[in-house]
Amino acid sequence: MVVLRDAVVLVGGFPLLSGVNLDLDPGTLTVVTGANGAGKTSLLRLLGGLVTLTSGAGTVSGVDLKSGDLRELRRRVGWLGHEGSFYDDLSVRENLTFAAKALGRPTEEIPRVLERVGLTSRTTTTAKLLSAGQRRRLGLAWLLLRRPETWLLDEPYASLDDEGRTFFDELIAEVVRSGATVVVSAHDPLRSSSLRPRTLTLAGGLVVGDVS
Amino acid sequence: MVVLRDAVVLVGGFPLLSGVNLDLDPGTLTVVTGANGAGKTSLLRLLGGLVTLTSGAGTVSGVDLKSGDLRELRRRVGWLGHEGSFYDDLSVRENLTFAAKALGRPTEEIPRVLERVGLTSRTTTTAKLLSAGQRRRLGLAWLLLRRPETWLLDEPYASLDDEGRTFFDELIAEVVRSGATVVVSAHDPLRSSSLRPRTLTLAGGLVVGDVS
Amino acid sequence: MIKTLSQRLLGPVTLVLLALTFWLGLWVTPPDKVQGNLARLLYVHPAIAWVALYVSFGTAAIASALYLWKRTRSVVMDRVAYCAMEVSTVFIILTLITGSIWGRPTWGVWWAWDARLTSTAILGLFELAYLALRRANDDPDLRARRCAVFAIIAAINVPIIHFSVDWWNTLHQGATVFTENGNLLVHGIMLWTLFISLFAFTLLFFWLLRARYRLEVLRATRYDVALDEALAQRRREGVH
Amino acid sequence: MIRIALLVAGKDLRIERRSRVLLWQVLPFGVTALVLCGLALGPLHAGNSSAAPGLFYLVMLLVALLMINRAQVIEGSPGTRASVATLGLDPAGVFLGKALALAVELWLTGVVVLAGSVLFLHTALSGTLSALPSVVVTLAALAAAGTLYGALSGGGQGPATLLPMLSLPAFAPLLIAGERSFSDALHGGSLWRWWVISLVALAAYLAIGILLYGVLEES
Amino acid sequence: MIRIALLVAGKDLRIERRSRVLLWQVLPFGVTALVLCGLALGPLHAGNSSAAPGLFYLVMLLVALLMINRAQVIEGSPGTRASVATLGLDPAGVFLGKALALAVELWLTGVVVLAGSVLFLHTALSGTLSALPSVVVTLAALAAAGTLYGALSGGGQGPATLLPMLSLPAFAPLLIAGERSFSDALHGGSLWRWWVISLVALAAYLAIGILLYGVLEES
Ligand code: HEM
Ligand SMILES: Nc1ncnc2c1ncn2[C@@H]1O[C@H](COP(=O)(O)OP(=O)(O)OP(=O)(O)O)[C@@H](O)[C@H]1O
Numbered sequence A, B: 001m002v003v004l005r006d007a008v009v010l011v012g013g014f015p016l017l018s019g020v021n022l023d024l025d026p027g028t029l030t031v032v033t034g035a036n037g038a039g040k041t042s043l044l045r046l047l048g049g050l051v052t053l054t055s056g057a058g059t060v061s062g063v064d065l066k067s068g069d070l071r072e073l074r075r076r077v078g079w080l081g082h083e084g085s086f087y088d089d090l091s092v093r094e095n096l097t098f099a100a101k102a103l104g105r106p107t108e109e110i111p112r113v114l115e116r117v118g119l120t121s122r123t124t125t126t127a128k129l130l131s132a133g134q135r136r137r138l139g140l141a142w143l144l145l146r147r148p149e150t151w152l153l154d155e156p157y158a159s160l161d162d163e164g165r166t167f168f169d170e171l172i173a174e175v176v177r178s179g180a181t182v183v184v185s186a187h188d189p190l191r192s193s194s195l196r197p198r199t200l201t202l203a204g205g206l207v208v209g210d211v212s
Numbered sequence C: 001m002i003k004t005l006s007q008r009l010l011g012p013v014t015l016v017l018l019a020l021t022f023w024l025g026l027w028v029t030p031p032d033k034v035q036g037n038l039a040r041l042l043y044v045h046p047a048i049a050w051v052a053l054y055v056s057f058g059t060a061a062i063a064s065a066l067y068l069w070k071r072t073r074s075v076v077m078d079r080v081a082y083c084a085m086e087v088s089t090v091f092i093i094l095t096l097i098t099g100s101i102w103g104r105p106t107w108g109v110w111w112a113w114d115a116r117l118t119s120t121a122i123l124g125l126f127e128l129a130y131l132a133l134r135r136a137n138d139d140p141d142l143r144a145r146r147c148a149v150f151a152i153i154a155a156i157n158v159p160i161i162h163f164s165v166d167w168w169n170t171l172h173q174g175a176t177v178f179t180e181n182g183n184l185l186v187h188g189i190m191l192w193t194l195f196i197s198l199f200a201f202t203l204l205f206f207w208l209l210r211a212r213y214r215l216e217v218l219r220a221t222r223y224d225v226a227l228d229e230a231l232a233q234r235r236r237e238g239v240h
Numbered sequence D, E: 001m002i003r004i005a006l007l008v009a010g011k012d013l014r015i016e017r018r019s020r021v022l023l024w025q026v027l028p029f030g031v032t033a034l035v036l037c038g039l040a041l042g043p044l045h046a047g048n049s050s051a052a053p054g055l056f057y058l059v060m061l062l063v064a065l066l067m068i069n070r071a072q073v074i075e076g077s078p079g080t081r082a083s084v085a086t087l088g089l090d091p092a093g094v095f096l097g098k099a100l101a102l103a104v105e106l107w108l109t110g111v112v113v114l115a116g117s118v119l120f121l122h123t124a125l126s127g128t129l130s131a132l133p134s135v136v137v138t139l140a141a142l143a144a145a146g147t148l149y150g151a152l153s154g155g156g157q158g159p160a161t162l163l164p165m166l167s168l169p170a171f172a173p174l175l176i177a178g179e180r181s182f183s184d185a186l187h188g189g190s191l192w193r194w195w196v197i198s199l200v201a202l203a204a205y206l207a208i209g210i211l212l213y214g215v216l217e218e219s
């Protein structure tokens, strides 16, 4: 569940978002698109509690963006950005073990998750040595372990190969079916036609197009 | 001009490239594709003098990869990687001014270059504040100022918007016509049909497919 | 009504009291038996030190604590903390200067590694560090939280400074005005002058704080105006 | 809280062990710095061991600054921080864990630097040994304070120069207390007076960290 | 070469000026470190000013380590380095430019720390002034050496802990020469004997840098 009303985000005096209104229901997939610098990443960062709302109002996964606990919010959303989202100096397996233990999950799930994202052959490789696409996959594995309520994915297709994109589409379809709210920023349309996402177009920090 | 003979690159005991043979002529465009971790980035890094050849032989822009001067090599190639390729703490314009002065070029070219990559409205923004696509564009602007003999571009489409990709295709077409050797790694086929690139497929650090 | 009146009177009253302090301190009170005219610093240095340590730094620390407490968290607290800290830095530096001026003739050195002097200097360094921390962060929310935590840590110093003269036997004057058994060591007109100086410098602090706070609010409004402009421009970016 | 602390400490120590920075860079640095400080003071001062406690803590301070910085760098890019934030780790546990890992590293370095001080500055061995309890506590306090300051200084994101500026005034009392109690130990005096100060500082920093680390991490 | 040197120095100083790290972090750090060193030595030693030259250079050494690190961090990520490498800048020019920028920063800090030393450590003002020429040269040598070592230690890519380890032994002679000539100045002795050593060191480091910086940059 995501609600935004006239959301404005200013950083260093520059409006990253200049008044966004949004209602996203659980179990839906939204693709955010728009020109470079339109504010896609900024929107996702706002929803993930990584930047604070300057004015306006908003709720994500039941947490108020203005007065709520941003730590609680971050605990409920899953975030995958351009940069790596794990410890660069730990191996693939150690990263996932750390996450599982921190979440109190059984570490037995890990081999299954690795299998799923296609990193089984790289379990002992230090994360910083992974290729761009493999880093993406490790980030997805970390999310898979957590299965958050709200998924925020910034250009997930970038640097994923064909097979990776197919896996990703399947994953998203499954997650959306299970009732999560998924927001994806992308320059390419998603490939799988079965997903039928809602497409928002941003420009100048505003929503200027909305196609379901 | 690029020639590789049985090129092997080992880093930390792991073979990033395991025996690549390659002949690329000036005035051609080559697209390197392949699954995640296949060795695309590694190949480009080898050609750019950013990793050293372990065994085999090779020449890029007339510089021998084994015995030649890697500094000289780096001066002749243009490189655009995943990360930013400019000073994060300088503004867009300052970055280009620095490059122009270092190259002994007139700084009057800069507005034209900025116009071309579509960053005119961001000239005074500090580079680290740019969006992902704008960073790509700034990297391209830096290359445009230099116009190297050999262009090595790692997933240039990633995070460029539609207009940016069109601009990029035009740029590449122009550069190839003027006689440069261009190597691009990509997961998506290039869009412009006029380019007619040669497509190499990598797997396990080897060239396994070659379609012109 | 009363509020505006008191606000308007704050400046003049401060000036009058300061003038009174100087008049009493320089002309009316007698020179000391031991220290001679040097003792007149008694009406400047303790008052400034008192303001630096308790009034201004205290204000900053309390405002910081209130900021950290969820229910009283507001921009106002952050601003008060910052402004008070800035004024406090000035007073700490004045404490060091007046102390040094006093120390040169009485102890023979400008500076000594005495417990109170050192701990005061350390508090000054804390305050400088606070200002550096303030400037190193752009995000207002983050900045406010980091600075508040830092101010709390710095506050540990205050009791150390106060009790340093008892814990370590040092050069610096022990409690002079009020000793532990409640005896007054300073009498008559001197005592009165001392009290007036305390009051005058305390008012001076509030006066400075108010001026500084206004400046901060002004800055914020100017910032808001600039933001509206930036917002309009950013929206225009989206039109075409 | 304890479980999380151990998890975090384990992760930090594992990364440090793997990078071998401690063994190959920090330890030699500590000894080199000790010798150089001796040089800087000139043969006159360094020769007699009365300067040794001060030098020891000065060097440990430098080492601590390096390690605090590393402990924050380990936490990685903003992306990593964002992901780790989504794990919802108890901030008090994270604080304790990072402080514990830092303390372990400081203890290890401390032992080596003390050995260097006995060898090169001719510090009395028996006095050094009897100073050990105070050293252990002081270094732990340094670790707790340092972890707090690491987070305060922007968690490795800001320029690394902010950290020394912020932490030096806070480390000063620790330094003094440690130095005095080390000196007392060397002269066979009673330890506990200054030791108590280190203990109180340790307790204070632990308390502040447990209560407020969450506030710092929040954004 | 000179053109490139000025271009590079201009860029470095512009970035530093913009970040205000020097003003708000390094300068206060220098003064704080001085005061703390005074504390670490205990009132006995700090009181007399014979320790002042050593402390001054010790602090400047710490400051230099911070700034060398920053000068390398400025050069950015591997991507940036790769791009800048493609500009084919004359390495001798780059070396001179970076050394110049570092020297300017060290001189500024040096003046402030000297002032602090006069104020807090009671160093004689006249002696301090007559030591200035030697301080200027020594700090310039430190800058030249530091730029070289910054590149050696992996150009800000490796852990920042490598730099101190590498550079401390090399800085030792500089430190000693600077300290002695400062001491001589304070006691009214002749300056030039130690000063010559600093000058020779400066010349040597400049020569090495101009000749060999290119080799270091290579990979
Ligand atoms: C740089 C040198 C000095 C510094 C940093 C300094 C600092 C301070 C501070 C922080 C206080 C307030 C303590 C408190 O209220 O808890 C204070 C009070 C005082 N100082 Fe100084 N001082 C210095 C030199 C001197 C000298 C040289 C004298 C006189 C010989 C002196 C006489 C006093 C007196 C009489 C008080 C009031 C004491 C009381 O009643 O508590 N100070 N000073
Ligand atoms: N301080 C600043 N001053 C000026 N512009 C700024 C500042 N900070 C951020 N920006 C601009 O804000 C915008 C941020 O956009 P954001 O990263 O959200 O774009 P995006 O839609 O994700 O773009 P991309 O497709 O390139 O990833 C960019 O246009 C950037 O130039």
Ligand SMILES: Nc1ncnc2c1ncn2[C@@H]1O[C@H](COP(=O)(O)OP(=O)(O)OP(=O)(O)O)[C@@H](O)[C@H]1O
Binding pocket: A122, A125, A129, A130, A131, A132, A133, A134, A159, A161, B011, B012, B013, B014, B015, B016, B034, B035, B036, B037, B038, B039, B040, B041, B042, B043
């Ligand atoms: N020390 C190492 N040990 C094991 N594997 C390693 C090591 N260093 C690198 N690798 C592997 O080498 C490969 C590097 O591939 P490279 O980055 O060239 O791939 P790529 O084709 O660019 O992939 P992508 O499409 O994901 O960008 C990866 O599979 C990585 O896991």
Ligand SMILES: [Mg+2]
Binding pocket: A040, A041, A042, A154, B131, B132, B133
């Ligand atoms: Mg983006």
Ligand SMILES: [Mg+2]
Binding pocket: A131, A132, A133, B040, B041, B042, B154
């Ligand atoms: Mg790649």
